[in-house]
Amino acid sequence: MMLKRNFTLLFCGLLFGGALAASQPATGRAQEASDRATSVTDGKRRHPAPEVHARFSADTIEIGDQFLLEIDIDKDLAQEIQLLSFDGADNQLVPKIEVLGIDRLDTLSRSGRREKLRVTYRLTGFDAGSYAVAGIPVVWSATSAEAREGRADTVRVPELLRIEVRGFDIDTATYQLCDIKRPIHTPLLFAEIRELVYWSVASAVVLAGVIYLVIRYLQRRRRRGAPKRIVPPHVTAIRALEKLHSRKLWQNGKYKEYYSQLVDIVRVYIEGRYGIGAMEMTSDQILGAMREVNDARLCEKLRGLFSPADLVKFAKLAPAAEDNEQAYFDAYFYVEETKAMPEAGEGHVVAPGATATEAGRMFPAEEDETVGQGAEEGHIK
Numbered sequence: 030m031m032l033k034r035n036f037t038l039l040f041c042g043l044l045f046g047g048a049l050a051a052s053q054p055a056t057g058r059a060q061e062a063s064d065r066a067t068s069v070t071d072g073k074r075r076h077p078a079p080e081v082h083a084r085f086s087a088d089t090i091e092i093g094d095q096f097l098l099e100i101d102i103d104k105d106l107a108q109e110i111q112l113l114s115f116d117g118a119d120n121q122l123v124p125k126i127e128v129l130g131i132d133r134l135d136t137l138s139r140s141g142r143r144e145k146l147r148v149t150y151r152l153t154g155f156d157a158g159s160y161a162v163a164g165i166p167v168v169w170s171a172t173s174a175e176a177r178e179g180r181a182d183t184v185r186v187p188e189l190l191r192i193e194v195r196g197f198d199i200d201t202a203t204y205q206l207c208d209i210k211r212p213i214h215t216p217l218l219f220a221e222i223r224e225l226v227y228w229s230v231a232s233a234v235v236l237a238g239v240i241y242l243v244i245r246y247l248q249r250r251r252r253r254g255a256p257k258r259i260v261p262p263h264v265t266a267i268r269a270l271e272k273l274h275s276r277k278l279w280q281n282g283k284y285k286e287y288y289s290q291l292v293d294i295v296r297v298y299i300e301g302r303y304g305i306g307a308m309e310m311t312s313d314q315i316l317g318a319m320r321e322v323n324d325a326r327l328c329e330k331l332r333g334l335f336s337p338a339d340l341v342k343f344a345k346l347a348p349a350a351e352d353n354e355q356a357y358f359d360a361y362f363y364v365e366e367t368k369a370m371p372e373a374g375e376g377h378v379v380a381p382g383a384t385a386t387e388a389g390r391m392f393p394a395e396e397d398e399t400v401g402q403g404a405e406e407g408h409i410k
Contacts, residue, residue: 079104081167083186089193092157097132098122098150100186102167106142109176111168113150122165125156126192157196163189262301263368269294270361279353284346287353288338295334295360302369312339327363334359 079102086097102110115121115128122128132149139145154160165186170176219226273294278287296307296315305318312335320328334356340346348356 078184095153100148102146109170154194159193161191266298266364284341288341292338
């Protein structure tokens with residue numbers, strides 16, 4: 030009897046041990062399969078979803094005031110975040126709480142492959158009341174490639190945010206409606222227009238300089254293009270004679286200086302009128318050359334001028350007053366009677382019968398102060 034009971038206990042022990050041994054490999058295989066599934070899932074996702082948290086910068090505002098919504102995002106460097114967009118009519122976070130836009134985007138910290146960002150939205154409300162905001166969505170992608178392909182997941186803010194918008198208490202019994210106030214008239218300060226004045230003055234100076242340079246350029250161009258005015262020899266001679274006569278040299282006893290300048294004026298005129306080098310010739314040589322271009326009467330008038338001039342210069346003769354005046358008139362009328370009238374289109378056109386004095390008044394030019402001055406004894410040989 031005792032033997033039978035021991036055999037039964039041994040059989041039950043062997044049966045329980047086999048069942049236990051069979052159950053252990055099955056449990057190990059299940060755990061291994063679970064580990065492989067987790068590994069595959071991690072291979073697809075690679076990193077956990079970003080952690081997001083949010084808060085309001087205030088819990089109570091007045092109607093129309095602005096406040097901030099700050100969303101902190103702790104993510105992997107490879108993950109891409111798509112910010113919430115509030116454009117057009119859909120610009121409300123919740124009904125009656127408007128989103129004005131993103132105020133700023135900051136990077137708070139970066140450690141290894143983890144990065145913490147903060148997105149700040151500016152909000153406002155125009156209706157009094159208490160509002161609750163929960164489950165603000167944040168869209169993210171594991172990589173930039175998935176973001177370009179449009180594959181994304183959504184994680185929501187776990188906090189419940191509350192904001193109270195207060196209105197204004199208006200006592201309707203004492204309230205009085207007033208008209209809009211007129212603009213306040215303030216005096217104009219120089220500091221307000223100082224920059225405008227400085228720029229205006231500088232612009233005026235620059236404009237004046239440009240106008241001046243343009244005028245100078247046009248004047249120079251006109252002068253270069255205009256033909257040079259040639260003063261006829263008889264005009265120059267008449268001016269020099271009139272100037273010599275006004276100096277009253279012989280009246281002050283300066284006979285030699287008077288006759289030297291008088292003869293030099295005639296010599297210069299002959300040289301310009303006939304092309305004869307009279308300044309380098311003696312009186313006799315001049316008279317001999319002039320016989321070929323002047324008649325006997327004009328040559329005799331020249332002789333009556335040169336002869337007393339030589340006596341005054343070399344023999345220190347003191348002629349009478351009548352002789353001095355006659356010498357002047359001889360020189361003057363010689364120039365008048367031998368002057369050349371320019372042809373049409375050449376030089377200045379002078380009316381027939383006009384004197385050299387009249388021609389000089391018609392065509393003024395600078396006086397030649399060298400003519401008739403500084404004559405030396407060696408001029409007339």
